[in-house]
Amino acid sequence: MTTSLPAAVGRLIDEFSRLPGIGPKTASRLAFYLLRMPPAQARALSEALRGITEGIVHCARCHNLAESSPCPVCADPGRDAGLVCVVEEPLDVQALERTHEYRGLYHVLHGAISPVDRIGPADLRIGELVSRVRVEPIRELILATNPSLEGDATAMYVERAVRAVNTDLRITRLARGLPMGGDIEYADEQTLARAMKGRSERG
Amino acid sequence: MRLRQLSLTHFRCYRQLALTLPDGPVVLAGQNAQGKTSLLEAVYMLATSRAPHGVPDRQLIYWNAGRDETWPFSRVLGAVERREGPLTIELLSTLQEGGSDAEGPRLIKRIHVNQAPRRAMDLLGQFNVVLFTPQDLEIVAGAPAERRRYLDGLLCQVDSTYCRALSRYNQVLTQRNHLLRLIRERRGLASELAFWDERLIQDGVLVLARRLEATAQLEAIAVDLHERMAGGGGALSLRYHMSWNDPSVGEKGGVLADGASLGEAGGHSRDLAADFAAALERSRPAQLARGVTPVGPHRDDLSFMVGGVDMRGFGSRGQQRTVALALKLAEARLMAQRRGDWPVVLLDDVLSELDPGRRGRLLSLLEDVDQTILTTADQAMLPTDWLRRATLLVVEAGAVRPHVASSS
Ligand SMILES: [Zn+2]
Numbered sequence: 001m002t003t004s005l006p007a008a009v010g011r012l013i014d015e016f017s018r019l020p021g022i023g024p025k026t027a028s029r030l031a032f033y034l035l036r037m038p039p040a041q042a043r044a045l046s047e048a049l050r051g052i053t054e055g056i057v058h059c060a061r062c063h064n065l066a067e068s069s070p071c072p073v074c075a076d077p078g079r080d081a082g083l084v085c086v087v088e089e090p091l092d093v094q095a096l097e098r099t100h101e102y103r104g105l106y107h108v109l110h111g112a113i114s115p116v117d118r119i120g121p122a123d124l125r126i127g128e129l130v131s132r133v134r135v136e137p138i139r140e141l142i143l144a145t146n147p148s149l150e151g152d153a154t155a156m157y158v159e160r161a162v163r164a165v166n167t168d169l170r171i172t173r174l175a176r177g178l179p180m181g182g183d184i185e186y187a188d189e190q191t192l193a194r195a196m197k198g199r200s201e202r203g
Numbered sequence: 204m205r206l207r208q209l210s211l212t213h214f215r216c217y218r219q220l221a222l223t224l225p226d227g228p229v230v231l232a233g234q235n236a237q238g239k240t241s242l243l244e245a246v247y248m249l250a251t252s253r254a255p256h257g258v259p260d261r262q263l264i265y266w267n268a269g270r271d272e273t274w275p276f277s278r279v280l281g282a283v284e285r286r287e288g289p290l291t292i293e294l295l296s297t298l299q300e301g302g303s304d305a306e307g308p309r310l311i312k313r314i315h316v317n318q319a320p321r322r323a324m325d326l327l328g329q330f331n332v333v334l335f336t337p338q339d340l341e342i343v344a345g346a347p348a349e350r351r352r353y354l355d356g357l358l359c360q361v362d363s364t365y366c367r368a369l370s371r372y373n374q375v376l377t378q379r380n381h382l383l384r385l386i387r388e389r390r391g392l393a394s395e396l397a398f399w400d401e402r403l404i405q406d407g408v409l410v411l412a413r414r415l416e417a418t419a420q421l422e423a424i425a426v427d428l429h430e431r432m433a434g435g436g437g438a439l440s441l442r443y444h445m446s447w448n449d450p451s452v453g454e455k456g457g458v459l460a461d462g463a464s465l466g467e468a469g470g471h472s473r474d475l476a477a478d479f480a481a482a483l484e485r486s487r488p489a490q491l492a493r494g495v496t497p498v499g500p501h502r503d504d505l506s507f508m509v510g511g512v513d514m515r516g517f518g519s520r521g522q523q524r525t526v527a528l529a530l531k532l533a534e535a536r537l538m539a540q541r542r543g544d545w546p547v548v549l550l551d552d553v554l555s556e557l558d559p560g561r562r563g564r565l566l567s568l569l570e571d572v573d574q575t576i577l578t579t580a581d582q583a584m585l586p587t588d589w590l591r592r593a594t595l596l597v598v599e600a601g602a603v604r605p606h607v608a609s610s611s
Pocket of ligand 1: 059060061062063064070071072073074075
């Protein structure tokens with residue numbers, strides 16, 4: 001079927017079908033959608049795609065995505081280098097930065113341990129974090145992996161790996177409580193117990 | 204509790220249906236394949252958000268919906284009366300083209316409880332039902348998975364902590380089994396098992412302890428119910444079997460003699476954790492060789508003894524059916540005890556499997572229940588005095604109408 005199409009269109013469909021969650025049918029629909037787009041808009045998309053291969057590097061220190069290494073956060077002398085927040089993804093850094101609450105540095109693992117997805121500790125930037133703990137003046141490591149099974153597995157693995165080289169370092173985990181808009185009635189026992197433990201002083 | 208109103212839009216063979224349910228038992232009569240069972244399935248879904256076991260999710264949407272509607276969806280709406288106060292539950296299922304075309308369209312379900320959006324996990328326990336079907340025989344005669352499904356189905360409707368622990372346990376198990384395979388392929392290290400083992404034991408022990416407790420409670424209730432259904436022939440006893448006491452698992456048989464009394468085993472979750480850990484340790488070579496976890500609550504079983512005979516392998520069909528009925532009746536009673544309110548009882552074509560004596564006894568054992576809804580192809584098999592108190596509805600070709608008595 002694809003043979004009656006120009007090769008460029010076939011190639012586009014093949015590339016789309018490699019993306020996660022996209023099958024051949026959706027891939028062809030996306031391709032034909034792009035073909036019907038105004039040329040200027042299609043060009044903007046292709047430039048955006050080129051941008052992620054040509055303008056993006058990993059920061060050598062925190063492994064966040066950036067336009068240069070070190071990234072602006074690592075390069076900022078006003079940040080507290082004694083504090084390192086460990087996250088799964090670059091998007092997590094962005095979310096934490098938006099709060100304007102945190103003045104330390106980051107370490108991006110690029111994923112979480114998940115044997116089902118064939119992702120083990122060696123596939124993450126855990127070794128790089130251990131090296132940082134050895135050489136940088138870090139006082140506290142904040143484990144901010146997702147509150148999921150995989151996030152917990154990752155946090156535990158990171159903690160053990162770091163403890164093996166530094167026994168004095170303070171290691172903390174982000175407080176977990178009730179989600180906004182969640183009713184106490186519907187919260188499970190674990191969440192409620194954690195929220196009770198992590199309660200804060202009023203006023 | 205009672206279901207007061209049920210409305211369906213594009214649900215299975217129903218294009219549109221609005222039903223108000225009166226006090227007293229409800230009989231849905233009609234020929235086969237007219238939509239009687241679908242009505243019970245809709246009520247079951249209001250309680251659990253899922254179709255009963257064995258009914259594919261995708262069949263939940265009206266079969267013509269794709270052709271004459273802009274987008275295929277189905278809606279089930281119920282109004283429930285409870286001790287705790289009224290409740291409305293709305294389930295909206297839509298078909299969405301999935302990411303991977305191999306899987307076909309995906310069914311997306313949205314749940315509203317009293318107009319507020321809720322997750323499936325939060326729906327469980329709000330409205331309780333017990334569904335009796337002819338397949339209940341499998342609880343006794345079928346594979347161990349059927350008996351675990353019986354316990355899990357009961358507990359998930361009354362114990363949300365159990366339900367969450369079970370769902371996490373299954374997630375951990377899947378991850379752990381994949382890790383075993385990675386280790387076998389030398390793509391993972393045995394030391395990575397520590398986290399998954401810890402979680403498996405933590406959630407597994409909670410699941411196990413609550414199953415043991417429920418088994419003891421069920422037995423206390425079912426003994427009497429079984430005697431009344433069977434009318435003699437030996438007392439029923441229930442026994443929970445932990446996989447690690449099974450001599451065919453691991454190299455060296457169990458640490459505990461099998462059949463430790465339930466009362467003793469139930470309270471000691473610390474012992475259970477130690478036993479689970481020891482069993483995991485013992486079976487490690489087999490796990491690494493086969494890439495599966497052979498011990499844990501996901502491999503446990505339940506047995507039913509009547510007069511010293513194991514009903515799973517040695518009961519007659521009639522005896523097995525009586526045990527299955529006693530277990531379902533006990534499920535309803537235990538739910539009532541735990542929730543302080545009766546579940547709605549749904550009987551899907553179960554009376555035709557029974558002789559008239561047992562039919563009458565089953566119905567009389569359901570007298571206390573707030574609401575019983577049953578389906579039958581032949582209302583003549585119902586006891587006349589019972590039928591007099593019931594409301595008879597006729598189901599035909601996806602429509603429901605009141606029964607008009609013929610002139611007699
Ligand atoms: Zn950086």
